[in-house]
Amino acid sequence: MTMQPAGAFAPLSSAVPSRLDDYINAHSFERPTVVLDTDRVRAQYHRLKAGLGRAHIHYAVKANPEPAILAALVAEGASFDAASRGEIALCLAQGAAPARISFGNTVKRASDIAYAYGVGVRLFAADSAPELEKIAAHAPAAQVYIRLLVGVSEADWPLSRKFGCDGAMALELLTQARALGLVPVGFSFHVGSQTRRAEMWAAPLAAIAKTWHAAQAQGHVLTLLNIGGGFPAFYGETIEAPTEYAANVMAQVDALFGAPAHIMAEPGRGLVAEAGVIVAEVLLVSRKSADDLARWVYLDIGRFSGLAETEGEAIRYQLETDKDGGPEGPCILAGPSCDSADVMYEKRPVLLPLDLVAGDRVLIRNTGAYTTTYSSVGFNGFPPLDVCVI
Missing domain, CATH: 3.20.20.10 (Alanine racemase)
Known part of the structure; x- marks a missing residue:
């Protein structure tokens, strides 16, 4: 889903050039990868x-x-x-x-x-x-x-x-x-x-x-x-x-x-920033109790593998999935590591499709800046963010 308010100016963000989307759609990615144009x-x-x-x-x-x-x-x-x-x-x-x-x-x-x-x-x-x-x-x-x-x-x-x-x-x-x-x-x-x-x-x-x-x-x-x-x-x-x-x-x-x-x-x-898109994958969608209002969505990328600027929820990345367009609900977005600080958005949950499941692809838009450089060398055994330049 895209979190773009009415009237926002985003000439390089509202529609990613076709060669970026075409490349992403034509390839599979075994681990989180930022594609740069x-x-x-x-x-x-x-x-x-x-x-x-x-x-x-x-x-x-x-x-x-x-x-x-x-x-x-x-x-x-x-x-x-x-x-x-x-x-x-x-x-x-x-x-x-x-x-x-x-x-x-x-x-x-x-x-x-x-x-x-x-x-x-x-x-x-x-x-x-x-x-x-x-x-x-x-x-x-x-x-x-x-x-x-x-x-x-x-x-x-x-x-x-x-x-x-x-x-x-x-x-x-x-x-x-x-x-x-x-x-x-x-x-x-x-x-x-x-x-x-x-x-x-x-x-x-x-x-x-x-x-x-x-x-x-x-x-x-x-x-x-x-x-x-x-x-x-x-x-x-x-x-x-x-x-x-x-x-x-x-x-x-x-x-x-x-x-x-x-x-x-x-x-x-x-x-x-607007030259990059991270291709990520949902690892798990769960709740902590039967009456939780928000689901927990865990991605294969988190604060220690490229999304450090979500510290304090300062930078609000734009998320898209293949299931956008249907019913949505609030989600707490977290990374894959065994560190309790590896949570990107909780104070202001993101809206994601209700039918989102493990294995679904998530695109994180405008991630060409301060992602690869903040990615750890392998915290918790997770590999650094891959880079692909087109």
């Missing part, structure tokens, strides 16, 4: 690019590091936000130029900084003095941008506290970076993953702009603003079309920051 990645890249205009897209590799996706984006002219030595190596292996890679993690191993510098990466993120010292020691004269905390976020998946620093510290870090021989170029931030409406950027942007202008008032020459990610995918809640969404964000940026010389954007989910 690189054509959809390319299409979404150009939709976002049309709205972002002069901003440079640095794909957030962590969303899905599948080599075929990276290769497709390299061919389209994308740049990349890498969080580790491994992600940098993956990008380089697919033909990305080092100048198009930003080492965006603010917590880096010293040897990984040296590796990145050695292969030609010259742009690094930091949010503390000790991190700047590591960068200065192992990437001399590199460009750095300071990540700022975002205190207010309306995102479905906020990214607060762990990364970034407050405005006062950020100003100090700009000065320290220059004293260390580095080239401080600007700031970065992240409004939070799955920020469904562009208007939700208003408060974070206004707060970041205060620090931006304070830095300029102190004489710092700022040439880079990294607006991070937050671009949404369709999970059942209304979202704006990607081009209009991105253009709206850019209009806010220009109004508040005075058209910075260089703008980076780091879409991950918003670029690849």
Whole structure:
């Protein structure tokens, strides 16, 4: 069944391209598999690019590091936000130029900084003095941008506290970076993953702009603003079309920051989520008592094998079965492992066909982001999520 409200905008979700459905219908899958369509990645890249205009897209590799996706984006002219030595190596292996890679993690191993510098990466993120010292020691004269905390976020998946620093510290870090021989170029931030409406950027942007202008008032020459990610995918809640969404964000940026010389954007989910469909299977449909209002539906995939973002029921994936169209009833959706935390949706049960039984196929739409990367190596003996690229 599809949980799409009336009026929801889902140009890439309302009808999956025929080659994806045709492929799934023509094949059997012995275990959970995500089928990825690189054509959809390319299409979404150009939709976002049309709205972002002069901003440079640095794909957030962590969303899905599948080599075929990276290769497709390299061919389209994308740049990349890498969080580790491994992600940098993956990008380089697919033909990305080092100048198009930003080492965006603010917590880096010293040897990984040296590796990145050695292969030609010259742009690094930091949010503390000790991190700047590591960068200065192992990437001399590199460009750095300071990540700022975002205190207010309306995102479905906020990214607060762990990364970034407050405005006062950020100003100090700009000065320290220059004293260390580095080239401080600007700031970065992240409004939070799955920020469904562009208007939700208003408060974070206004707060970041205060620090931006304070830095300029102190004489710092700022040439880079990294607006991070937050671009949404369709999970059942209304979202704006990607081009209009991105253009709206850019209009806010220009109004508040005075058209910075260089703008980076780091879409991950918003670029690849709608390019993937997980093919899963029902293992069991049962009740805990004769008068239970909701059935328990156990799938062969759960929170430890690719659906980690159902934590707190934050991400509401769209489900379809071959039996859609008939009577439905509420279900608690759970995974296959022997861990009691392996429950995806219970507070807000999903509606599934009443005649659903073990062996039925379930398609989980828009699962191209943060599924393969969150899949365990084999918790409880269940294999990692398989990947098929078409």
